[in-house]
Amino acid sequence: MIPFDFEYYVPETVEEAVELFAGLEEAGKEPLYYSGGTEIITFCRQQIIKPGALVDLKAIPESCLLEKEGDKLVLGANLSLDKISEQVDYPLLAEAARAVADKTVRNRLTLGGNICGRLPYREAILPLLLADAEAMLAGPEGRRTEPLRTVFDKRLKLAKGEMLVRLTVPRAELDLKSWSRRRVKHGPVDYPLCHLAGVKKEGYLALAVSGLCAFAFRSDEVEKVINDTALAPQDRAGKTVEVLPGPVRNDGRSSADYRQALWQKDLTEMLEEMEGAGR
Numbered sequence: 128m129i130p131f132d133f134e135y136y137v138p139e140t141v142e143e144a145v146e147l148f149a150g151l152e153e154a155g156k157e158p159l160y161y162s163g164g165t166e167i168i169t170f171c172r173q174q175i176i177k178p179g180a181l182v183d184l185k186a187i188p189e190s191c192l193l194e195k196e197g198d199k200l201v202l203g204a205n206l207s208l209d210k211i212s213e214q215v216d217y218p219l220l221a222e223a224a225r226a227v228a229d230k231t232v233r234n235r236l237t238l239g240g241n242i243c244g245r246l247p248y249r250e251a252i253l254p255l256l257l258a259d260a261e262a263m264l265a266g267p268e269g270r271r272t273e274p275l276r277t278v279f280d281k282r283l284k285l286a287k288g289e290m291l292v293r294l295t296v297p298r299a300e301l302d303l304k305s306w307s308r309r310r311v312k313h314g315p316v317d318y319p320l321c322h323l324a325g326v327k328k329e330g331y332l333a334l335a336v337s338g339l340c341a342f343a344f345r346s347d348e349v350e351k352v353i354n355d356t357a358l359a360p361q362d363r364a365g366k367t368v369e370v371l372p373g374p375v376r377n378d379g380r381s382s383a384d385y386r387q388a389l390w391q392k393d394l395t396e397m398l399e400e401m402e403g404a405g406r
């Protein structure tokens with residue numbers, strides 16, 4: 128049970144949602160955009176958050192789209208991770224979505240919630256960072272479409288009152304040669320110790336990772352090291368540790384040393400396999 132009252136709104140367009148949100152904010156209601164609601168409900172029950180109003184985005188058709196538009200794949204922020212895992216013709220993304228929780232829970236979890244929520248793993252974002260996806264955001268100042276990599280740094284940088292509407296991926300990126308491995312401590316339904324995903328584009332290797340540090344990332348510095356083929360794969364994997372964008376995570380589920388060993392092992396294998404695999 129949620130032990131406090133809140134207002135609940137179900138707008139039908141992006142503009143209505145944004146306007147409602149701004150008004151509620153001005154009225155001091157501390158509103159939240161609500162997508163699958165799993166995280167919001169859990170935190171409300173525990174009184175970690177206490178929003179005075181929720182703006183449910185599920186009735187906005189535009190945010191539920193899964194379609195091809197010209198040379199792009201469009202992914203509405205309200206798509207469930209289950210739908211993405213079952214229906215999206217983008218193997219790396221389908222696989223990343225399928226790795227999150229179990230099917231029943233995935234049916235509720237949304238792409239927008241995975242990217243905008245508080246949990247740091249955000250595994251669905253890994254393929255999108257690799258695919259040079261664009262994010263459409265909407266807020267009181269209107270809409271803007273930005274390269275995902277410029278608006279994502281540890282978390283999605285939303286301006287006040289902004290929501291994530293959708294992501295688009297160039298179709299040419301969908302079939303790139305890819306590689307991924309997800310390491311967990313317990314069974315498959317567990318947070319990743321290290322989820323590494325990589326693609327090869329015209330000979331260049333790009334990678335994104337979740338679980339290794341306190342946030343998911345794709346890093347130019349790391350990619351510079353792994354693309355320096357003067358060094359052996361194992362040496363490059365070792366050298367990346369010097370340029371990681373944050374300390375390797377050390378928590379009750381795994382020591383930093385163990386996570387780092389997994390990272391170096393998997394990265395070495397990725398480099399060996401991808402470099403032997405043509406362009």
Ligand SMILES: Cc1cc2nc3c(=O)[nH]c(=O)nc-3n(C[C@H](O)[C@H](O)[C@H](O)COP(=O)(O)OP(=O)(O)OC[C@H]3O[C@@H](n4cnc5c(N)ncnc54)[C@H](O)[C@@H]3O)c2cc1C
Pocket residue numbers: 159160161162163164165166167168184204205226227228229232235236237238239240241242243244245246248249250251289290291292317318319
């Ligand atoms: C059992 C379980 C296991 C999990 N395992 C994993 C895992 O292994 N790996 C992993 O990466 N994640 C995992 N998660 C995290 C999960 O992916 C996110 O918590 C989840 O996707 C939240 O989605 P939601 O739609 O329910 O979000 P909600 O509860 O609706 O929202 C979460 C937050 O995101 C904001 N938000 C949602 N949509 C938007 C939007 N369109 N625009 C702006 N803000 C928005 C909300 O305001 C809120 O602050 C797990 C979650 C559960 C419950």
